[in-house]
Amino acid sequence: MPQLIPFFFFNQVVFTLLTLSFIFYVFSKYILPWIVRLYVTRKSINNL
Template sequence: MPQLLPFFFLNQLSFSFLVLAVLLYVFSKYILPLFTVTQVARMYILKLGSKS
């Protein structure tokens, strides 16, 4: 049925945008701040170690 082909692509496109938005939110809210905290802690430990 070729009439359903545009609906399939529209469904796939909207689902991919939804997944992209959810991934962007999860990464910016939960995952990326953990990397920042890890880097700050690593730099602090290196600065403490270099003074002694």
């Protein structure tokens, strides 16, 4: 059914963008600051 292909494509694009934006938000808000704090703590302990 070729008439459904544009809707399928639009659905895939929308959900891909939503998923990527959610992953980007979660990483930037929660995971990356935790990794940076851990790295800074390790560097400061090593400098002592």
